[in-house]
Amino acid sequence: xxxxxxxxxxxxxxxxxxxxxxxxxxxxxxxxxxxxxxxxxxxxxxxxxxxxxxxxxxxxxxxxxxxxxxxxxxxxxxxxxxxxxxxxxxxxxxxxxxxxxxxxxxxxxxxxxxxxxxxxxxxxxxxxxxxxxxxxxxxxxxxxxxxxxxxxxxxxxxxxxxxxxxxxxxxxxxxxxxxxxxxxxxxxxxxxxxxxxxxxxxxxxxxxxxxxxxxxxxxxxxxxxxxxxxxxxxxxxxxxxxxxxxxxxxxxxxxxxxxxxxxxxxxxxxxxxxxxxxxxxxxxxxxxxxxxxxxxxxxxxxxxxxxxxxxxxxxxxxxxxxxxxxxxxxxxxxxxxxxxxxxxxxxxxxxxxxxxxxxxxxxxxxxxxxxxxxxxxxxxxxxxxxxxxxxxxxxxxxxxxxxxxxxxxxxxxxxxxxxxxxxxxxx
Amino acid sequence: xxxxxxxxxxxxxxxxxxxxxxxxxxxxxxxxxxxxxxxxxxxxxxxxxxxxxxxxxxxxxxxxxxxxxxxxxxxxxxxxxxxxxxxxxxxxxxxxxxxxxxxxxxxxxxxxxxxxxxxxxxxxxxxxxxxxxxxxxxxxxxxxxxxxxxxxxxxxxxxxxxxxxxxxxxxxxxxxxxxxxxxxxxxxxxxxxxxxxxxxxxxxxxxxxxxxxxxxxxxxxxxxxxxxxxxxxxxxxxxxxxxxxxxxxxxxxxxxxxxxxxxxxxxxxxxxxxxxxxxxxxxxxxxxxxxxxxxxxxxxxxxxxxxxxxxxxxxxxxxxxxxxxxxxxxxxxxxxxxxxxxxxxxxxxxxxxxxxxxxxxxxxxxxxxxxxxxxxxxxxxxxxxxxxxxxxxxxxxxxxxxxxxxxxxxxxxxxxxxxxxxxxxxx
Numbered sequence: 119x120x121x122x123x124x125x126x127x128x129x130x131x132x133x134x135x136x137x138x139x140x141x142x143x144x145x146x147x148x149x150x151x152x153x154x155x156x157x158x159x160x161x162x163x164x165x166x167x168x169x170x171x172x173x174x175x176x177x178x179x180x181x182x183x184x185x186x187x188x189x190x191x192x193x194x195x196x197x198x199x200x201x202x203x204x205x206x207x208x209x210x211x212x213x214x215x216x217x218x219x220x221x222x223x224x225x226x227x228x229x230x231x232x233x234x235x236x237x238x239x240x241x242x243x244x245x246x247x248x249x250x251x252x253x254x255x256x257x258x259x260x261x262x263x264x265x266x267x268x269x270x271x272x273x274x275x276x277x278x279x280x281x282x283x284x285x286x287x288x289x290x291x292x293x294x295x296x297x298x299x300x301x302x303x304x305x306x307x308x309x310x311x312x313x314x315x316x317x318x319x320x321x322x323x324x325x326x327x328x329x330x331x332x333x334x335x336x337x338x339x340x341x342x343x344x345x346x347x348x349x350x351x352x353x354x355x356x357x358x359x360x361x362x363x364x365x366x367x368x369x370x371x372x373x374x375x376x377x378x379x380x381x382x383x384x385x386x387x388x389x390x391x392x393x394x395x396x397x398x399x400x401x402x403x404x405x406x407x408x409x410x411x412x413x414x415x416x417x418x419x420x421x422x423x424x425x426x427x428x429x430x431x432x433x434x435x436x437x438x439x440x441x442x443x444x445x446x447x448x449x450x451x452x453x454x455x456x457x458x459x460x461x462x463x464x465x466x467x468x469x470x471x472x473x474x475x476x477x478x479x480x481x482x483x484x485x486x487x488x489x490x491x492x493x494x495x496x497x498x499x500x501x502x503x504x505x506x507x508x509x510x511x512x513x514x515x516x517x518x519x520x521x522x523x524x525x526x527x528x529x530x531x532x533x534x535x536x537x538x539x540x541x542x543x544x545x
Numbered sequence: 546x547x548x549x550x551x552x553x554x555x556x557x558x559x560x561x562x563x564x565x566x567x568x569x570x571x572x573x574x575x576x577x578x579x580x581x582x583x584x585x586x587x588x589x590x591x592x593x594x595x596x597x598x599x600x601x602x603x604x605x606x607x608x609x610x611x612x613x614x615x616x617x618x619x620x621x622x623x624x625x626x627x628x629x630x631x632x633x634x635x636x637x638x639x640x641x642x643x644x645x646x647x648x649x650x651x652x653x654x655x656x657x658x659x660x661x662x663x664x665x666x667x668x669x670x671x672x673x674x675x676x677x678x679x680x681x682x683x684x685x686x687x688x689x690x691x692x693x694x695x696x697x698x699x700x701x702x703x704x705x706x707x708x709x710x711x712x713x714x715x716x717x718x719x720x721x722x723x724x725x726x727x728x729x730x731x732x733x734x735x736x737x738x739x740x741x742x743x744x745x746x747x748x749x750x751x752x753x754x755x756x757x758x759x760x761x762x763x764x765x766x767x768x769x770x771x772x773x774x775x776x777x778x779x780x781x782x783x784x785x786x787x788x789x790x791x792x793x794x795x796x797x798x799x800x801x802x803x804x805x806x807x808x809x810x811x812x813x814x815x816x817x818x819x820x821x822x823x824x825x826x827x828x829x830x831x832x833x834x835x836x837x838x839x840x841x842x843x844x845x846x847x848x849x850x851x852x853x854x855x856x857x858x859x860x861x862x863x864x865x866x867x868x869x870x871x872x873x874x875x876x877x878x879x880x881x882x883x884x885x886x887x888x889x890x891x892x893x894x895x896x897x898x899x900x901x902x903x904x905x906x907x908x909x910x911x912x913x914x915x916x917x918x919x920x921x922x923x924x925x926x927x928x929x930x931x932x933x934x935x936x937x938x939x940x941x942x943x944x945x946x947x948x949x950x951x952x953x954x955x956x957x958x959x960x961x962x963x964x965x966x967x968x969x970x971x972x
Contacts, residue, residue: 238961242891298968431960432888452888457881461859464669466948467880470897475967521893521960533858533948534665540902541725542969 150180150200159184161207169210172239174232178203193232196224215439215513219506229508230485233516240522243434266447279334279361281498284491285484290334290361293396293426294477294525304483307476312340315393318469318529319422320539321345325390328352328416330382331397335362335375341393342374349375350389352382383408388418398427399448403455410463420537422529423465428477429453429524444510450523460530468538469529474518477525481515577607577627586611588634596637599666601659605630620659623651642866642940646933656935657912660943667949670861693874706761706788708925711918712911717761717788720823720853721904721952731910734903739767742820745896745956746849747966748772752817755779755843757809758824762789762802768820769801776802777816779809810835815845825854826875830882837890847964849956850892855904856880856951871937877950887957895965896956901945904952908942 150158155178162176162184175188176195188194197203202222205213217223225232279290286292287304295307296314315337321327323346332338332351335358341347353359359379366375382397392413401409413423428450435441436448453470460467488495488511495504517523531538577585582605589603589611602615603622615621624630629649632640644650652659706717713719714731722734723741742764748754750773759765759778762785768774780786786806793802809824819840828836840850855877862868863875880897887894915922915938922931944950958965 298970300967431891431893452884453894454881454884454888457879457884461879461881464858466858466899466901466951467897468899470894471969472893472895474893475963475965519963521962524893535948536902536946538902540727542898543725 150178150182155180155182158182158203162203165207165210169236170239170241172235174235177226193228193235194226195232196226198222198224209438212438212442215443215506215509218509219443219502221501221505230512230515230519233513234519237516237520237522242432278498279357281495282334284494285487287483289336291336292333294428294473295480295483296473297476297479300479304480307480308336309340312337313344315395315424315426315527316341316345318527319391319393319424320545321347321391323347326350326388327391327393328382328385328387328389330385330392330394331400332358332362332377333396334358335365335377337393337395338362338375338377339366339369339371342371343369347391350378350385350387351375352378352380352385354379354381383412385412385416387416389416390418390421392417392421392423393426394424395426396428398425398456399445399450402447402449403433403451403458406451406455406458407462410459410465413459413465414463417532419532420535422531422538424527424529425456425459426525426527427451427456429456429472429526431521431524440510440513443506453526456526456528460528464533465530466533466535466538467528467530469527469542471527473525473527474521474523477523478515478518481511481518485511485515577605577609582607582609585609585630588630592634592637596663597666597668599662601662604653620655620662621653622659623653625649625651636865639865639869642870642933642936645936646870646929648928648932657939657942657946660940661947664943664947664949669859705925706784708922709761711921712914714910716763718763719760721855721900722907722910723900724903724906727906731907734907734910735763736767739764740771742822742851742853742954743768743772745954746818746820746851747972748774748818750774753777753815754818754820755809755812755814755816757812757819757821758827759785759789759804760823761785762792762804764820764822765789765802765804766793766796766798769798770796774801774818777805777812777814778802779805779807779812781806781808810839812839812843814843816843817845817848819844819848819850820853821851822853823855825852825883826872826877829874829876830860830878830885833878833882833885834889837886837892840886840892841890844959846959847962849958849965851954851956852883852886853952853954854878854883856883856899856953858948858951867937867940870933880953883953883955887955891960892957893960893962893965894955894957896954896969898954900952900954901948901950904950905942905945908938908945912938912942 158178159182166172166174166176166184172193173189173191174193174195176184176197178184179196179198197206197217199222202213202217205217206223214223218225282290282292287295287308289305289308291308291311294311295304296311297307298310302310319327321341325345325347327338327341327347327349329338329341329349329351332353335351338349338351339362342349351362353362356379359377362377363372366372366377382394398409417423430450430452433452433455436445436450441448457467459465485508488508492504492508495507514523518525585605586609593599593601593603593611599620600616600618601620601622603611603624605611606623606625624633624644626649629640629644632644633650641650645652709717709719714722714735716732716735718735718738721738722731723738724734725737729737746754748768752772752774754765754768754774754776756765756768756776756778759780762778765776765778766789769776778789780789783806786804789804790799793799793804809821825836844850857877857879860879860882863872863877868875884894886892912935915935919931919935922934941950945952
């Protein structure tokens with residue numbers, strides 16, 4: 119965004135610099151010549167075509183609507199100036215979000231509903247994506263080196279604990295909850311999620327557990343408290359580790375749970391269980407085999423493992439806006455991609471559960487809390503930050519509702535191990 | 546086997562034709578010169594090394610043991626003549642079974658236990674296998690053409706209903722059962738398996754179901770009887786279809802269940818559920834995307850699908866003996882391979898369950914029944930047929946116990962469908 123704002127080029131059609139204001143003043147509505155209006159209509163029609171013609175309508179600052187006639191129930195995207203229009207047309211996937219953040223584009227009505235329409239209509243993008251993913255592989259590998267991984271993670275998770283406290287549950291769990299019934303409250307559903315995972319892992323008192331990517335520490339503390347295991351929990355976000363250590367000390371688990379500010383790839387020792395909730399998204403498919411080898415190195419002969427991760431129904435790159443503004447170098451994998459963790463390393467997949475609708479429900483809670491806290495976010499940061507996060511949460515909600523994102527829990531053990539549970543219901 | 550039996554070459558060391566008797570007479574024990582004995586020891590030591598040095602011992606007709614000292618608990622493989630020895634050394638994976646069938650090689654003690662030792666020691670064979678699989682891909686594609694598929698399937702399943710009746714459960718279900726507790730009897734466990742699958746598919750009265758590969762019809766009739774659905778069930782085995790039709794008529798489901806002697810790839814119409822139990826093993830990974838397109842073509846918007854198949858923890862070719870004598874052109878896939886059914890076609894995997902130990906238990910039942918019926922099999926066919934099937938059942942049991950084979954149930958729906966079950970326990 120900043121890079122575009124320093125672009126000295128003025129608007130080629132209006133001659134007006136499009137970059138003079140960070141927030142568009144909506145009352146200023148320059149007129150648009152008929153030829154320019156026709157061109158805008160043409161370009162926006164192409165944009166709609168390229169995204170599968172969802173039931174949405176663009177409305178320009180002068181009242182021009184594309185398509186002209188739309189269902190009253192159609193979502194409406196308001197474009198407030200020529201610069202925003204041109205950027206949207208040039209790179210819709212990246213610039214919609216940037217223009218929305220600076221309020222030069224607005225959405226009329228429910229943001230998540232509009233985005234869900236868009237996601238549902240989006241054509242499959244294997245071809246483009248495969249190419250993008252191949253071209254990006256070398257760069258990605260570099261971006262996920264140990265040092266760069268720290269940078270990427272801090273970009274997102276060191277945003278400030280106070281920020282996340284505003285809208286997460288009281289245990290600060292920033293991953294999909296599990297709702298035994300959809301009406302359950304978020305606090306209970308996050309507890310149910312941790313119980314759900316521990317049940318799958320069949321933790322026994324006295325066992326040693328390693329957690330890769332522990333967030334603010336809720337899962338590690340839950341396992342120690344309710345299953346009497348000792349935990350080594352890795353995280354490269356300094357703010358999260360500090361928070362988790364302080365909580366462990368305060369709650370009397372300082373000896374039983376060790377929070378380690380380091381990359382999981384540096385883990386040593388032998389553990390009875392490996393668990394990772396919401397970290398795989400940051401690992402990158404080109405490093406899955408390496409992850410598998412790390413797990414192979416630390417897991418005991420009869421060890422069990424569970425990886426909980428956002429996923430996809432087929433390999434796809436993250437959209438450009440999320441990749442730039444929210445999660446640098448992140449990539450939710452498809453199951454075929456995830457299998458590169460397990461298949462080269464002698465692991466056997468025992469159980470996969472897709473909790474997509476549970477992530478949609480989790481996001482409904484987060485978005486509701488976020489909206490309530492938005493004035494606070496605007497004060498702590500800027501209105502643009504608040505709008506960026508609203509768009510990110512609403513967009514994620516839309517993606518899970520539309521089936522563009524999945525949530526996989528994958529339980530595994532070693533191929534030769536016959537001490538695996540007899541059935542899912544076995545104690 | 547027949548091709549080797551017509552080989553006119555005599556035994557190069559003893560000068561005695563190794564092919565004169567179909568069954569080796571164990572009392573004839575030609576002596577072995579010291580040099581020949583040393584060579585035999587050398588060659589068998591290499592064989593043991595190549596299969597990862599399992600705790601087994603080869604014992605030759607003259608008493609030579611390789612390795613010389615072995616644990617008393619080691620499995621023992623008795624080699625009765627020089628021809629059998631040379632063939633074993635030349636191609637252990639193919640010729641062990643052929644020599645075992647003709648009783649020129651015997652196993653002392655529990656066959657399945659010995660084979661489990663072998664499977665547990667076997668080194669991973671990605672490299673060899675990948676190469677073999679690439680080289681074989683074109684041939685495989687040809688072998689799984691519509692016409693050849695019929696031939697392959699008939700090789701195995703048209704062996705005769707009377708044969709399978711001897712050792713399968715009373716409903717003639719030739720796929721992995723589901724044992725809520727390990728002590729359950731086979732009949733109940735096969736019923737429990739059908740209930741388990743129907744629960745996952747959440748069949749509703751009046752729905753239409755398509756079954757690809759229906760065996761002797763038990764699953765199709767179960768769904769019709771207990772869930773009041775109509776079923777179109779495909780199978781290219783003539784004997785099985787005849788049996789299934791007769792059973793449907795006799796039990797009054799002739800109108801509700803249509804047994805179709807045809808390839809599932811010729812299916813037409815729209816169905817609420819797709820189910821396939823134990824057919825994918827015969828499809829071949831190079832045709833998974835085609836299978837996905839067939840399912841895409843016949844599944845309704847809110848349709849659900851379940852594929853139940855033997856699988857692997859990583860891509861591997863079937864061993865040469867099983868491929869030649871039991872299942873021509875079969876290939877149990879790894880999960881990454883299976884994903885080629887779903888990922889290119891807009892499906893979302895909802896649930897994967899690995900029932901490996903249940904297939905081991907199922908095979909324990911089958912093997913026990915088969916042993917009891919072996920004299921009958923020898924009478925109906927030949928002793929070699931009985932020994933081939935014993936080896937196949939014991940080898941499969943060993944492979945599931947050792948983790949060389951898996952059993953995957955994969956539940957899926959369309960990516961955009963939000964009518965998927967909320968949790969696994971949802972009604």
